[in-house]
Amino acid sequence: MTLRKYLILAGVTFFASAGDSLLSRGMKDVGHISFSRIPDMLLAITDPYIVLGILLLLAFFACYMTALSWADLTYVLPATSLGYVVVALMGKFVLHEQVPATRWIGILLISAGVGFVAGGPARTDNRGKEGSAHPALGEPVSSRVKS
Amino acid sequence: MNEVYTWAGVGAVVLTSVAGDVLLSKTMKQVGDVGKLWSKTGLITVIRSVVRIPYFLLSLLAMTLSFYSLLFSLSWGDVSLVAPAAASLTFVGNAIAARIFLHERVDRRRWIAALLVAGGVALLAA
Numbered sequence: 001m002t003l004r005k006y007l008i009l010a011g012v013t014f015f016a017s018a019g020d021s022l023l024s025r026g027m028k029d030v031g032h033i034s035f036s037r038i039p040d041m042l043l044a045i046t047d048p049y050i051v052l053g054i055l056l057l058l059a060f061f062a063c064y065m066t067a068l069s070w071a072d073l074t075y076v077l078p079a080t081s082l083g084y085v086v087v088a089l090m091g092k093f094v095l096h097e098q099v100p101a102t103r104w105i106g107i108l109l110i111s112a113g114v115g116f117v118a119g120g121p122a123r124t125d126n127r128g129k130e131g132s133a134h135p136a137l138g139e140p141v142s143s144r145v146k147s
Numbered sequence: 148m149n150e151v152y153t154w155a156g157v158g159a160v161v162l163t164s165v166a167g168d169v170l171l172s173k174t175m176k177q178v179g180d181v182g183k184l185w186s187k188t189g190l191i192t193v194i195r196s197v198v199r200i201p202y203f204l205l206s207l208l209a210m211t212l213s214f215y216s217l218l219f220s221l222s223w224g225d226v227s228l229v230a231p232a233a234a235s236l237t238f239v240g241n242a243i244a245a246r247i248f249l250h251e252r253v254d255r256r257r258w259i260a261a262l263l264v265a266g267g268v269a270l271l272a273a
Contacts, residue, residue, distance in 0.1 A: 070180045
């Protein structure tokens with residue numbers, strides 16, 4: 001794992017929670033939408049929070065796909081679940097919400113889970129001989145994992 | 148009766164989002180290290196080699212279905228039940244599916260991580 005790869009994982013974590021928060025903030029401006037008023041949904045796209053939220057979620061998807069190209073799914077998902085913790089802590093310190101004891105225990109469990117998976121290898125499927133579908137990356141997968 | 152609908156909805160969300168994640172992971176494992184491919188051949192080639200893999204379109208389809216089943220579930224049940232239940236069951240479902248379909252070695256360390264995160268996510272909304 002290089003610094004660049006940790007930055008990509010941080011990007012997955014940050015863009016997902018920030019994007020979701022912005023969408024949620026934007027939908028409060030837009031209000032209740034129903035299937036009988038489909039045109040209202042188009043109106044949602046003009047809300048600046050929604051636009052920014054969608055852009056951040058696109059950035060999330062790019063980082064997520066990049067991470068999955070060199071790490072296991074069972075590595076990426078727990079490793080990036082710190083986003084839940086970030087959102088809860090933001091609720092506490094930015095929005096001054098009351099954080100009940102059960103939520104602190106939840107934050108503790110997630111952090112412990114992240115620590116567990118981050119201590120292990122990022123890639124475990126031994127498909128070394130197959131390599132990449134693209135000829136430019138012909139070297140075996142196993143040789144790329146150790147970085 | 149509404150409870151049955153809610154849990155059926157949660158089941159649909161979990162199933163479709165696990166399918167989406169596993170298919171996307173399968174796609175990207177076939178593409179290989181995106182960073183290296185980008186620096187060697189450029190962004191256009193990266194995009195082309197991702198889109199060319201059939202699993203990618205299936206994954207987008209599964210994620211779309213997952214998004215709509217979440218919308219429907221939210222109209223049947225409370226957000227404080229549906230969102231954390233779906234999120235935490237998805238972590239467990241992904242660990243099982245990654246082992247079966249992606250041949251990832253889900254050892255004790257990863258199981259503990261998946262269960263801790265699943266439990267933590269459930270508690271966050273409790």
